[in-house]
Amino acid sequence: MKNILVLFLLIISVNLYSQNLFYNSEKFNNLYNNLLTTHELSVRDIFIPESYKQEIKYELLLYKDLLKYPPSSNLLTEKLALNLKNNSLNKENLADICSKISVKPFQMIEYDDFLANDFINKMLGINLDSTFSFPASLIIKQYLIPILKVYKSLENDFILSNKPEVRFLKKYADSLLFVEKTEIHNPYQYHHFQKNNTEIARNFFNYSDGFKQSNVINYGYSLYSHFDKVNQITLDNIDDLKSQVKTVIVETNLGKIAIGGTGDDSYSGNFLLIIDLGGNDTYNIESVSKELLSLSPVHVIIDLSGDDNYKAGDFSLGCGYFGINILMDLAGKDKYNAGNYSLGAAIFGFGILHDFDGDDLYVGKNFTQGAAFFGFGFLLDDKGKDEFRAGSFSQGFATTAGFGILIDKFGDDKYTSNSFMKKSAIESNNSVSFSQGASLGYEALAAGGIGLLIDLSGNDKYIADSYSQAVAINYGIAGLYDFEGNDEYNCRDFGQSFAANFSMSNFYDYIGNDKYSSGISTLASSYSYSYSSLFDISGDDSFFNSEKVFVKQNPAISLFIKTSGKANYKGYCSLNKDRKFSFNTQNSSYNLVINDINNLVNDDLEHPSEDYSNLSFKLFNLPLMNIEFKNSEKNFLLPSSIDSLAVIAISPLENFKKFASSAKDSLAKYSISDMIAIENVIDLSDKHNLSVYEFIINKIISRKEKNDFSELTKLINTENQYTFGVYSRVMTRHYPEESKLYITLRFTDKNPQIREAAITSLGRINNIAVAENISGYLNDRDISVRCAAAITLGMMKQPGYLEALNQSFEDGLFAIRDAAYKGIVSNLSPDFLFVESLLSDKISSAMKTKLIPLILKADLNDKEFREFLKLFKSQDSSIKAIFYSELSNNNSKQWTKRHKQIIKNEKDNELIKLLKHE
Numbered sequence: 082m083k084n085i086l087v088l089f090l091l092i093i094s095v096n097l098y099s100q101n102l103f104y105n106s107e108k109f110n111n112l113y114n115n116l117l118t119t120h121e122l123s124v125r126d127i128f129i130p131e132s133y134k135q136e137i138k139y140e141l142l143l144y145k146d147l148l149k150y151p152p153s154s155n156l157l158t159e160k161l162a163l164n165l166k167n168n169s170l171n172k173e174n175l176a177d178i179c180s181k182i183s184v185k186p187f188q189m190i191e192y193d194d195f196l197a198n199d200f201i202n203k204m205l206g207i208n209l210d211s212t213f214s215f216p217a218s219l220i221i222k223q224y225l226i227p228i229l230k231v232y233k234s235l236e237n238d239f240i241l242s243n244k245p246e247v248r249f250l251k252k253y254a255d256s257l258l259f260v261e262k263t264e265i266h267n268p269y270q271y272h273h274f275q276k277n278n279t280e281i282a283r284n285f286f287n288y289s290d291g292f293k294q295s296n297v298i299n300y301g302y303s304l305y306s307h308f309d310k311v312n313q314i315t316l317d318n319i320d321d322l323k324s325q326v327k328t329v330i331v332e333t334n335l336g337k338i339a340i341g342g343t344g345d346d347s348y349s350g351n352f353l354l355i356i357d358l359g360g361n362d363t364y365n366i367e368s369v370s371k372e373l374l375s376l377s378p379v380h381v382i383i384d385l386s387g388d389d390n391y392k393a394g395d396f397s398l399g400c401g402y403f404g405i406n407i408l409m410d411l412a413g414k415d416k417y418n419a420g421n422y423s424l425g426a427a428i429f430g431f432g433i434l435h436d437f438d439g440d441d442l443y444v445g446k447n448f449t450q451g452a453a454f455f456g457f458g459f460l461l462d463d464k465g466k467d468e469f470r471a472g473s474f475s476q477g478f479a480t481t482a483g484f485g486i487l488i489d490k491f492g493d494d495k496y497t498s499n500s501f502m503k504k505s506a507i508e509s510n511n512s513v514s515f516s517q518g519a520s521l522g523y524e525a526l527a528a529g530g531i532g533l534l535i536d537l538s539g540n541d542k543y544i545a546d547s548y549s550q551a552v553a554i555n556y557g558i559a560g561l562y563d564f565e566g567n568d569e570y571n572c573r574d575f576g577q578s579f580a581a582n583f584s585m586s587n588f589y590d591y592i593g594n595d596k597y598s599s600g601i602s603t604l605a606s607s608y609s610y611s612y613s614s615l616f617d618i619s620g621d622d623s624f625f626n627s628e629k630v631f632v633k634q635n636p637a638i639s640l641f642i643k644t645s646g647k648a649n650y651k652g653y654c655s656l657n658k659d660r661k662f663s664f665n666t667q668n669s670s671y672n673l674v675i676n677d678i679n680n681l682v683n684d685d686l687e688h689p690s691e692d693y694s695n696l697s698f699k700l701f702n703l704p705l706m707n708i709e710f711k712n713s714e715k716n717f718l719l720p721s722s723i724d725s726l727a728v729i730a731i732s733p734l735e736n737f738k739k740f741a742s743s744a745k746d747s748l749a750k751y752s753i754s755d756m757i758a759i760e761n762v763i764d765l766s767d768k769h770n771l772s773v774y775e776f777i778i779n780k781i782i783s784r785k786e787k788n789d790f791s792e793l794t795k796l797i798n799t800e801n802q803y804t805f806g807v808y809s810r811v812m813t814r815h816y817p818e819e820s821k822l823y824i825t826l827r828f829t830d831k832n833p834q835i836r837e838a839a840i841t842s843l844g845r846i847n848n849i850a851v852a853e854n855i856s857g858y859l860n861d862r863d864i865s866v867r868c869a870a871a872i873t874l875g876m877m878k879q880p881g882y883l884e885a886l887n888q889s890f891e892d893g894l895f896a897i898r899d900a901a902y903k904g905i906v907s908n909l910s911p912d913f914l915f916v917e918s919l920l921s922d923k924i925s926s927a928m929k930t931k932l933i934p935l936i937l938k939a940d941l942n943d944k945e946f947r948e949f950l951k952l953f954k955s956q957d958s959s960i961k962a963i964f965y966s967e968l969s970n971n972n973s974k975q976w977t978k979r980h981k982q983i984i985k986n987e988k989d990n991e992l993i994k995l996l997k998h999e
Contacts, residue, residue, distance in 0.1 A: 121895065122895045123893070123895070124150065125893055125894055126894055126895035126896060127150065127151060127152060127638055128148065128149055128150065128151065129148040129151055129583065129610045129611070129612065129638070130148075130610065130864060130865055131145065131148050131149075132833050132834070132863060132865065133610055133834070133865070134148070134583055134610070135525060137522070137525070137526065137527060137528050137555075137556055138286050138287075138481075138526065138527045138528065139183045139286070139481045139482045139527050139528045140183070140528045140556055141181055141182060141183070141528060141530070141531070141556070141557075141558060142180065142181055142182065142183065143157070143181050144528075144556065144583075147558075147585060148583070151585055151612035151638055152612070152614070152640070154558060154585040154587060154612060155587050155614055155616075157181075157558075158531075158533070158558060158560040158562075158587050159560075159562070159587070159589065161174070161177065161178070161531075161533070162533060162535050162560065162562040162589070164177070165486070165488055165533075165535055166488075166535060166537055166562075166564065169461065169488070170302075170305075170459065170461065170488075172187070172189045172302070172306065175187050175298075175302050175457075178457070178484050178531070179298065181531065182482055182483070182484055182530060182531065183293055183482045184292070184293060184295075184298055184456075184482060185293060185294060185295060185296065185298070185299065187298065187299060187302070188299050189299075189302075189303055189306070190299060190300065190303035191303070191307075192226070192227035192230060192303065192304070192307045193226075194222055194223045194226050194227070195226065196222075196226040196229060196230065198210065200229075201222075201225070201226070201229060204229055204232070204334065204335065205333040205334055205335060205338070206333055206334035207331060207332075207333055209221065209222070209225075212329070212331050213329055213331075213340065214325065214326065214327070214329075216321075216322055216325045216326055217325075217326045217327075217329065217340045220315060220322065220326070220340060220356060221338065221340055221354070221356060223311045223314070223315075224308060224311060224354055224356060224381065224383065225338070225354055227303075227304055227307050228304065228353070228354060228379050228381060231300045231304060231378075231379055231405065232335070232378070232379060234296065234300060235296075235297070235300065235378050235379075235404070238295050238296055238297060239291040239292055239294055239295045240292070240295050240297055240378065240403045240404065240429050240430065241378060241403070241404075242291070246288035246291070247288075247291070249284065249285070249288055250285060250288055250289055250429065251371070251403060253281055253285055254285075254402075254403075254428050254429065254454070254455075255371065255421070255422065255428065255448075257281075257282060257285060257454075257523070258447070258448055258454070258474060258480075279526075282523055282526055283526060286481070286523070286526050286527045289429075289455060289481075289482075292429060292455050292482060293482075295429075297378075297401070297404065297405060297429070297430050297431055297456065298431050298456060298457055300405060300431070301401060301405040301407070301430065301431025301432075301433070301457070302431065302457075304379070304381070304405060304407060305407055305409075305431075305433055305435075308381070308383060308407065308409060309409075312383065312385070312409065312411060315356075315358075315385065316385060316411070319358065319359075319385065322358060323342070323343045323358060323359065326340060326342050326358060327342045328340065328341045328342045328344065328346050330348070333353065335353045335377055336351045336352055336353035336377050336380070337350055337351060337352045337353065337355075338352070338353055338354045338355075339352060339354070339355045339356070339357075340355075340356045340357070340358075341355070341356070341357035341358060341359075341360065341362060342358055342359070342360070343358055343359040343360050344359075344360045345360045345361045345362060345363075345387075346360055346362045346363075347362070347363045347364075347365065348362070348363070348364050348365065348366070349364075349365040349366065350366065351366070351373055351377070352366065352380065352382070353377065353379070353380060353381070354380075354381050354382075355381070355382045355383065355384075356383045356385075357382075357383070357384045357385065357387070357389075358385050358386070359385060359386045359387050360386075360387045361387045361388045361389060361390075361413075362384060362387055362389045362390070363389070363390045363392070364382070364389065364390070364391045364392065364393070364398075365392050365393075366392075366393045366394075366397055366398075371395070371396045371402050371422075374396050374400075374402045374403070374404060374406075377404070378403065378404030378405060378430075379404055379405045379406075380404070380405070380406045380407070381406075381407045381408075382398075382407070382408045382409070382410075383409050383411075384409070384410045384411065384413075385411045385412065386411060386412040386413055387412070387413045388413045388414045388415060388439070389410060389413055389415045389416070390415070390416045390418075391408075391415065391416065391417045391418065391419070392418050392419075393418070393419040393420065393423060394419070394420045395419075395420040395421045395422050395423065395446075396421075396422045396423070397419055397420070397422075397423050398417060398419045398423050398424050398434060399423070399424055399425045399426065399432045399433055399434030399459075399460070400422045400423050400424075400425075400426040400427070400428075400430075400432045400458075401426070401427040401428070401429075401430025401431045401432030401433075401456060401457075401458070402422065402427075402428050402429070402430055402432075403428070403429045403430055404430045404431075405430060405431045405432075406430070406431075406432045406433075407432075407433050408433070408434045408435070409433075409435045409437070410435070410436045410437065410439075411437045411438065412437060412438045412439060413438070413439045414439045414440045414441065414465070415436060415439055415441045415442075416441070416442045416444075417434070417441070417442065417443045417444065417445075418442075418444045418445075419444070419445050419446070419449065420445070420446045421445075421446045421447045421448055421449065421472075422447075422448045422449065422452075423445050423446075423448075423449045424443055424445045424449045424450045424451075424460055425449075425450060425451050425452070425458050425459050425460030425461075425487070426448055426449055426450075426451070426452040426453065426458040426485075427452070427453045427454065427455075427456030427457050427458035427483065427485075428448075428453075428454045428455065428456065429454075429455045429456055430455075430456045431456055431457050432453075432456070432457070432458045432459070433457075433458075433459040433460075433461070434459070434460050434461070435459070435460075435461040435462075435463075436461070436462045436463070436465075437463045437464070438463060438464045438465060439464070439465045440465040440466045440467065440492070441462060441465055441467045441468075442467070442468050442470075443460070443467070443468070443469045443470065443471075444470045444471075445470070445471045445472070445475060446471070446472045447471075447472040447473045447474055447475065448473075448474040448475065448478070449471050449472070449474075449475045449476075450469055450471050450475045450476045450477075450487055451475070451476060451477045451478065451485045451486050451487035451488075451532075451534070452474055452475055452477075452478040452479070452483075452485045453478070453479045453480070453483030453484050453485035453530060453532075454479075454480045454481060454482075454483045454530075455481060455482045455483060456482070456483060456484075457483070457484045457485075458479075458483070458484075458485045458486075459485075459486050459487075459488075460476075460486075460487045460488070461488050462488070462489045462490065463490045463491065464490065464491045464492060465491070465492045466492040466493050466494065466539075467489060467492055467494045467495075468494065468495045468497075469487070469489075469494070469495070469496045469497065470497045470499070471497070471498050471499075471516060472498070472499070472500055472514075473498070473500045473513055473514050473515055473516065474515050474516065474519070474521075475498055475514070475515075475516040475517075476496055476498055476516045476517045476518075476534055477516070477517060477518045477519065477532045477533050477534035477535075477559075477561070478515055478516055478519045478520070478521075478532045479519075479520050479521075479529060479530030479531050479532035479557065479559075480520070480521050480522065480523070480529055480530055480557075481522060481523060481527040481528060481529065481530060482527075482530060483530035483531075483532075484530055484531050484532075485530065485531075485532045485533075486532070486533045486534070486535065487533075487534045487535070488535045488536075488537075489535070489536045489537065489539075490537045490538070491537065491538050491539060492538075492539045493539040493540045493541060493566070494536060494539055494541045494542075495541065495542045495544075496517055496534070496541070496542070496543045496544065496545075497544045497545070498514040498516035498517055498544070498545040498546060498549055499514075499544070499545075499546065500512040500513055500514045500516075500545075500546040500547075512546040512547060512573070513546060513547050513548050514545045514546040514547060514548055514549040515548045515549065515552065516545055516549045517534050517543055517545050517549045517550045517551075517561055518532055518533055518534040518549075518550060518551045518552070518559045518560050518561035518562075518586075518588075519532045519548065519549060519551075519552045519553070519559050520532040520552075520553040520554070520557025520558055520559040520584065520586075521553075521554050521555060521557060522554065522555030522556045522557050522582075522584075523555065524555050524582070525766070528555065528556035528557060529553060529554065529555050529556055529557020529558070529559075529584065530557060530558075531557070531558045531559070532553075532557070532558075532559045532560075533559070533560045533561075533562070534560075534561045534562070535562045535564075536562070536563045536564065536566075537564050537565065538564060538565040538566055539565070539566045540566045540567045540568065540593070541563060541566055541568045541569075542568070542569045542571075543561075543568070543569065543570045543571065543572075544571045545571070545572050545573065545576065546572075546573045547572075547573045547574045547575050547576065547600075548575045548576060548579070549572050549573075549576040550570055550572045550576040550577045550578075550588065551576070551577065551578040551579070551586045551587060551588035551613075551615075552575060552576050552578075552579045552580070552586055553579075553580045553581075553584035553585055553586040553611070554580070554581045554582055554584055555581075555582045555583070555584060556582065556583045556584060557584045557585075558584070558585050558586075559580075559584075559585075559586045559587075560586065560587045560588065560589070561578075561587075561588050561589070562589045562591075563589070563590045563591065563593075564591045564592065565591060565592045565593060566592070566593045567593045567594045567595060567620070568590060568593055568595045568596075569595070569596045569598075570595065570596070570597045570598070570599070571598045571599070572598075572599045572600070572603055573599070573600050574599065574600035574601035574602060574603060575600075575601060575602050575603065575606075576599060576603050577597060577599050577603040577604050577605075577615060578603075578604070578605045578606070578613040578614060578615040578639075579602055579603060579606050579607065579613055580606075580607040580608075580611035580612055580613040580637070581607065581608040581609050581611050581637075582608075582609045582610065582611060583609075583610050583611060584611045584612075585611065585612045585613070586607075586611075586612075586613045586614070587613075587614050587615075587616075588605070588613075588614070588615040588616070589615075589616045589618070590616070590617045590618065590620075590622075591618045591619065592618065592619050592620060593619075593620045594620045594621045594622060594646075595617065595620055595622045595623075596622070596623050597622065597623065597624045597625065597626075598625045598626075599625070599626045600626060601626075603626050604624060604626055604641060605639045605640055605641040606639055607637035607638060607639045608637050609637060610637065611637050611638070612637070612638045612639075612640075613637075613638075613639045613640070614639070614640040614641070614642070615640070615641050615642070616642050616643075616644070617642075617643045617644070617646075617648075618644050618645070619644065619645045619646050620645075620646045621646045621647040621648075621649075622643065622646060622647070622648055622649070623648075623649040623650075623651065624648065624649070624650050624651065625650075625651040625652045626652050719740060719743055719744060719747065723748065723751060723755060723756075723758050723759065724758055724759065724761075724762040726744045726747050726748050727744075727748065727758075727759040727762050727763055728762060728763065729741060729743075729744035730744035730745045730748055730773055730777065731763050731769065731770045731773050731774075745773070745776065745777055745780070746780075748777045748780075749777055749780035749781050749783075749784075751781065752781065752786075752788075752792065753778060753781055753782070753789060753792045753793060753796065754792050754795075754796070756774070756777065756778060756781070757796070759774060760801070760804060765801070765803040765804060766803055771803055771806075771807065774804075774807060775807045775810065775811065778807060778808075778811050779811060779814070779815075782811060782815050789815075790812075790815075790816050790819055793808055793811065793812050793816070793820075794823050796808050797809060797812065797823055797824070797827070800832070800835075802832055802834040802835050802838060805827070805835050805838055805839075806838040806842070809824050809827075809838055809839055809842035809843075810838075810842050810845075812824065812842070813842045813843060813845045813846055814845065817845065817846045818846075820846075821843065821846060821848070821850075821851060824839050824842055824843050825839070825843065825851070825854055827839040828840070828854065828857075828858065833861075833863035833865060833866050834865075836858065836861065836863070836866045836869075837863075837865055837866050837869040840855055840858060840866065840869045840870050840873050841869055841873055843855065843873075844873035844874075844876060844877055847877050847878075847879065848879070849879045849880060851877075852874060852877050852879035852882060852885075855870050855873055855874050855877075856870070856874055856882075856885040858870040859871060859874070859885065859886070859888055859889055860888065864894060864896065864897065867889070867892070867894075867897050867900075868896055868897050868900040869900075871886060871889040871897055871900040871901035871904055872900040872901065872903055872904035872907075873904065874886060874901075874904060875900075875901055875902075875903070875904020875905040875906075875907065876904045876907050876908070878905075878909075882905075883905075883915075883918045883919060883923075883924060883928070884918070884923045884924065886901045886904075886905070886928070887923070887924060887925050887928055889901035890902075890925060890927045890928035890931060891925055891927050891928075898927075898931075902931055902932070905932065906935065909935065909938075910938075911935050911936060911938050911939035912939060912940070913939065913941055913945040913948070913949070915935075915939065916936050916939050916941070916945075916949055916952075917948070917952065919932055919933070919935075919936070920949075920952040920953060920956065921952075926957060926959070926960065929956070929960050930959070930960065930963060933960055933963050933964045933967075934963065934964065934967040936949075936964065937964075937967055937968065937971050937973065937976055940975065941975075946979060946982075950982070950983070950986045953986070954986060958989060958991075958992060961987070961989070961992055962992060962995060965983075965992060965995045965996050966995065968980070968983070968996070969995070969996065980996070983996065984996050984997065
């Protein structure tokens, strides 16, 4: 069962529902249940098996409930999107978000503008009242006093602690996301480089536990909410203030403080607070470093009007890096150009950029425009025709303990995530975005967060590289919600609702005539115990993608629903639009032609001029990064120790294929028991590593030494499901008869994955006694074990297997019914014995209903056919109707010439009409 791909693909048209139908859980569930019934499913069938889930840090607090019924993630994320749509970012929404992420529960803090002047002046190292004019000082205090109160409150907070653990977090927080290329000259060196990185990541996520007690999100949102009120008071008195306030910039102990008048001002350097009343201003703050930011945990810019130009480097313009960073621009056509970690981003903090009005341009590098890692990162744009340009991990991206969101309310907008990050050396053409509603966890160590992109109206265009537009990987939740407008979605591959490894992604377009163009695994695609959905609620739409690559994956659920309007399917869509449901028990092929999005991007697209090509994608913790190797053959000698050889043998790098092959040959000279040393060196939960390990074990046994079987009988007692799977498969391949008892003894193991592996391995031994033992697990408490028993028993086809599988066909779960069916039909050439067994009284109607069409594939001689007619006469009319319906569409010569005899044998007039097509 572990390699089953369940692709739940529903493409329908329903005209009864309005744009916000799915927010109503009753309507959603009614529609959903109707769809399931159409495909002989029930709500119980749609779940993700928790028994395969790893123990992982910072798992979203609601995740266990979502696994039991993944479509509830539709209701959860849509409710969140609609609340944000209707109420923007209020305290109720923030409290709701905090309740789902591994952070401290939200508590609103009310700030006043009272603080003793002596205290203010002591903290700043200046006399505020004498430095600024009276009205300017009055304005500044309304913003400054709450900031200073937060400063004092944060002194004892986790993010400002000087403990070694926090210093470690500050050192590595940004490098966990992406790193520079590394030159490594041999695979052994590469292995240790990767192992060191993994150890850093493991320590990082252990040390970060203290963030769960940090108040930085409470303080950050409370400041933002307070400033929103103060801004309105300032605007109400703006006419009087304009004539009295002149631009003043002063240095303080905590950074610069500035108040700007109505002229065109220029600001440069590290600012604690800027309040600008008007004018077309320029902000040049490239010099801010992460070290300086972490020492000064609060930074605020408030610009009330004017066409402004913001220029900055990394960790700026609304980036809360181990602190709080707020940028609010209330009016004007503005340009924001920043580096990495910017424009509404958070790393162990709270960062927000809120632009209230104007046609704006946002340009950022990586981890920008609503991105979060341990904290909340927001980019909000209320009005205007806007353009968003970014690199990777952007535009509504979240990783561990993060909530990243980009909300644009009005206007025709354009979103581009044009990444220069490479997924791996193998897929050098596959740039990764992880943007436009994306969530990503650090594989096997820490879960992803919640990443959303929400656009309320306008004719919008979305362009992205791979892994974008509602994509979630490694225990995360992501969504893209576009409520109104004729939109275009262009994604290279793995997007437009893609989920993998216990994740959930949801893509909604409510109103408009839309165009979808994409590549590999898009338009609601999910792998490995995940759930994805794409809903296009109304409009005349076109969908394009195409298929090309071979993919092996585990159970997953994908839901594609178009509820009204015309649909034009092209490419792979056009071939599959009528395929309502498929459930493949063999490794399935999914390969789509990569869509060249460069043709979709304007030539004049502006990106920061810096070269991204030295960056490689690391957060996904893939076995490969974009690493250059030089003179590898000259500088590398094959090691002699078994553990070092193992490191070389598992290397999948193209540069070292020759060394890997030689290392495998060298390891094959050892005994099986010697191979135990490898288990402590390489990660056998990795599929590639495990397959190499099994290959080597098989090579050792191929020497046919006498003690091999004896060693295997000891090794097979392991509690590790991965090595047990290897040893059990090897035993049944080389010692089928001798291995039966040893493997059968593991049928009662408490670990369901070991029980499953034992059943699958023994299925290779086509023996009636083995089949009887396996049949005892058709009612195992674990669903995956029941599926494995059903499919294995069906494939073995031992006497009585149909009767034994009766209960599987009456099981309440579709997965088990379908596993039994696929096991039976695998390599089946129906003969009379099959026909006779199927039509006996021992077989249930449920099983007959599913299998009766298979009789048409049986090659029966005349005598057997006459016996068939006798047996068939006594069958229920419902069973006969199914068979006759299939018979009417059958073109085989054998059954066509016997058509009249079947009619003659039938006494029911209604069934005779069915046979005659009347």
